[in-house]
Amino acid sequence: MAKIIGGIGTSHVPTIGVAYDKGKQDDPAWAPLFKGYKPVADWLAEKKPDALVFFYNDHATTFFFDLYPTFALGIGAQFEIADEGAGKRPLPPMRGNVDLSIHIAESLVNDEFDITTFQDRPIDHGCASPLPLLWPHAPDWPGVIVPIAINVLQFPIPTAKRCYKLGQALRRAIESYPEDLKVVVVGTGGLSHQVHGERAGFNNEEWDMEFLDLFVKNPEELTKLRHADYIRRGGAESVEQIMWLAMRGALEGEIRELHRNYYLATTTAMTVTLYEPA
Amino acid sequence: MNPQLAGLEDLEGTYVFDLHTSNRAMKLNRFLWKMIGTEARAHFSKDPENAMTEAGLSDTEKDLVRRQDWIGLIRAGASFFVLEKFARVAQRTNLEVYAMMRGETFDEFMATRRVPECR
Ligand SMILES: [Fe+2]
Numbered sequence: 001m002a003k004i005i006g007g008i009g010t011s012h013v014p015t016i017g018v019a020y021d022k023g024k025q026d027d028p029a030w031a032p033l034f035k036g037y038k039p040v041a042d043w044l045a046e047k048k049p050d051a052l053v054f055f056y057n058d059h060a061t062t063f064f065f066d067l068y069p070t071f072a073l074g075i076g077a078q079f080e081i082a083d084e085g086a087g088k089r090p091l092p093p094m095r096g097n098v099d100l101s102i103h104i105a106e107s108l109v110n111d112e113f114d115i116t117t118f119q120d121r122p123i124d125h126g127c128a129s130p131l132p133l134l135w136p137h138a139p140d141w142p143g144v145i146v147p148i149a150i151n152v153l154q155f156p157i158p159t160a161k162r163c164y165k166l167g168q169a170l171r172r173a174i175e176s177y178p179e180d181l182k183v184v185v186v187g188t189g190g191l192s193h194q195v196h197g198e199r200a201g202f203n204n205e206e207w208d209m210e211f212l213d214l215f216v217k218n219p220e221e222l223t224k225l226r227h228a229d230y231i232r233r234g235g236a237e238s239v240e241q242i243m244w245l246a247m248r249g250a251l252e253g254e255i256r257e258l259h260r261n262y263y264l265a266t267t268t269a270m271t272v273t274l275y276e277p278a
Numbered sequence: 279m280n281p282q283l284a285g286l287e288d289l290e291g292t293y294v295f296d297l298h299t300s301n302r303a304m305k306l307n308r309f310l311w312k313m314i315g316t317e318a319r320a321h322f323s324k325d326p327e328n329a330m331t332e333a334g335l336s337d338t339e340k341d342l343v344r345r346q347d348w349i350g351l352i353r354a355g356a357s358f359f360v361l362e363k364f365a366r367v368a369q370r371t372n373l374e375v376y377a378m379m380r381g382e383t384f385d386e387f388m389a390t391r392r393v394p395e396c397r
Contacts, residue, residue, distance in 0.1 A: 014362075015372070015397070029395035059359040064311050065300045085313050085366030153359055155296035156280055196358035198291030198349065200376040201390065227282040236292050237358075265396035266388075267376060 002100075002177035004185055005047060007251045008040060009215070009244050009273040010130040012056060012188040014084070016270065017129040021089055033270055036261025037133040040274045043258070044134055050181040051100060052134070053146040053170060055163075055246040056126035056188040059084070060153060062118065068154050069116035071166060073108070074123065074147035075101040082122035091137055094127065097144040100177060104146060107173035113166060115148075123147055126188060130272075134186075152189070152240040160230075160242045161223040167249020174250075187247030193268035194235030201267050202235040208262065208269050211241065216257050216275070219248045254278035291380075295357045303355025309333035309343075310351075310360035313367050322367060346370070349379045373397055 016033065024030040061082045063069060078093040108115045127147055135141055148170070151157050158166075167185070174183050191211065194202040211234070214221050223245055230239040248255075259274040283294055293299070300307065309330065312318040322329040330340045342350040346368055351361055365375050377387035388394040 029393050029397075033396075060307075060311055060357060060363075061314060065304065065307055065357070083314055083316070085319070085363035153295065153357060154300055155283060155294060157282075159282060194292070195372065195376065196352050196361075196379065197293050198380050199289070200291070200379050201387065226284075228285045231283075231286060231292065231294075232289060236294070265393035266373060266391045 002174045002179060002181040002183055004171060004174055004250055005049060005182050005276070006043075006184050007247045007255070007275040008052075008134065008184060008186045009247065009271065009275075010134070010186060010188050011190060011268060011270045011272070012126050012129045013268045013270055014125040014129055016133065017089060017125050020132055029265065032261075033263045033265070034133065036263060037130075037272055039259045040272055041134055043274055044184070047182065047184075049143060049184040051097060051144050051146055051183045053104075053148060053174075053183060053185045053250070054127045054188060055148050055150060055167070055186065055243045057152045057240055057243060058126055058149045059124050061124035062121045062149065065154055068151055069118075069149065070151045070158055071113070072116040072118050072149040073101060073105050074121070074149070075105065075117055075119050079127075079145070079147060080122040081128045082124040084124055089128065091128065091132060092140055094123065094131065094147075095141050095144045096146070100144070100179075100181070101146055103177050104170065104173040107176055108169050111169050111172060113169045118149075130186075130188060133272075148246075150243050150246065152242065155227070157227065157239070158242070159227075160225055160245050163242045163246040164219065164223045164249035167246040168252055170246070171250045171252065185247045185250040187244035189240030189243045190234065190238050191241060191262075191269040191271045192234035192238045192264075195237050195267065197236070199236065203264055203267070203269055204234055205264060205269065207233040208264075208271070212257075212260065212262075212271075212273065215244065215248060216255055219245060251275060251277060293352050299355045300357070305334040306339050306351070306354060307357055307360050309335060310356060310364045313360075313363040319367050348375050349381070352379065371397065
C-alpha cells in the first residue's frame with residue numbers, strides 16, 4: 001500500500017523560478033531563500049519518495065476563466081512547463097504516473113469529491129517554481145508529481161474547510177493504492193502578499209507566524225476562517241494559503257515541524273516548511 | 279453577496295476578482311491571457327491596434343492597454359494573473375507593476391522593501 005511520509009509547505013513565487021534559471025543561488029539577496037530549501041531537498045534525497053502530490057494553483061495558464069475548474073487533477077506520463085509570457089524555461093518536463101493519478105481520480109470521485117481531470121496541458125509556476133529547489137532535474141527528475149490544481153483566482157473559490165477535506169480524501173486515495181509507494185504531499189502558495197491594487201506590497205509577518213504555529217497545533221482554527229479573513233490579514237493573494245490546508249488534511253493528526261525558513265525580501269513572505277507525522 | 283467575502287467592502291486598494299468581474303471583463307482578460315502564446319505576442323507587437331480590435335476591446339480598454347495603465351486595467355476588471363502576462367510583453371517586471379499600481383516610482387517602492395536587491 002502507498003503511504004504518506006511527510007508534507008512540505010512552500011511558496012510558489014514566479015521570481016523564484018527566474019532567480020533559479022539565472023543562477024542566483026549564491027547572490028547575497030537570494031541565498032537566504034535558496035539555502036532555506038536545502039534541508040528539505042536533503043530530506044527528500046534521503047527519504048526518496050516516489051511521488052510528490054502538489055496542491056497548487058494555476059494562474060490562468062493551463063485554464064482560462066471561461067472554464068475554470070474548482071479542483072482539477074492532472075493525468076499524464078509527463079507535464080510540460082508552461083510558457084507564461086517570457087518564453088520556455090530550461091527545465092525538462094515534469095514526470096507523472098498515469099496509473100497513480102487515475103487511481104486518485106477514481107478514489108476521489110467515488111468518495112464524492114467530483115474532481116475535474118486534465119491531460120496534455122502545460123503547468124505553470126504554481127508547481128514549477130518550487131520544484132527544482134526540492135528535487136534535482138538533471139539528468140531527470142527523481143520521481144513523479146501528481147498535480148492537483150485548486151481555484152484560488154476566480155471567486156467563489158473553495159472554502160478553507162473544503163480544502164482540508166480534499167486532503168483527507170487524498171489520504172484515503174493514497175492509502176488505497178496497491179503499490180508500496182512513498183508519497184509526500186506539498187501545499188503551495190503564500191505566505192502574506194498582495195500583488196494587485198494600491199494595496200500591493202502588503203505583508204503581515206505577525207500573522208504569518210501565527211498561521212505557521214496554528215498550522216501544526218490547531219489547523220481546525222484555520223479551516224474556520226473565511227476568505228475575507230485571509231485577505232484582510234495576509235493580503236488578497238495570500239488567500240491561496242488554503243492550499244496548505246489541503247496538505248494538512250492529508251497529514252491529519254499530530255505532526256512535527258522539522259524545518260522552517262521564512263524570507264520576506266520584497267513582496268511575498270517566501271516560506272518553506274517540512275513536516276512529518278508525529 | 280458571497281458570505282466568504284463579506285466585510286471587505288471598506289478594504290482599500292483591493293479589487294476582488296469574482297464571477298461578476300470576470301463576466302464583465304471577459305474580453306479584456308482573454309486578450310491579456312493570450313499573451314502566453316508566441317503568435318499572439320508577435321501579432322500584438324507588430325499590430326497592436328488590430329490585435330485589440332480583433333479581441334473586441336472597448337475604446338476605454340484599448341486606451342488603458344496603450345498607456346499601460348496597470349491600476350486602470352485592474353479597475354476595469356483585469357485579473358492580475360493575466361495582467362502579468364501582458365507585463366512580460368511590455369517588458370515590465372512585477373515589481374515595477376506593483377510600484378505603478380501604488381502610484382509610486384520604482385525607487386520609492388523598493389525603498390519600502392526589506393531586501394530591495396532581491397529581484
Ligand atoms: Fe499562486
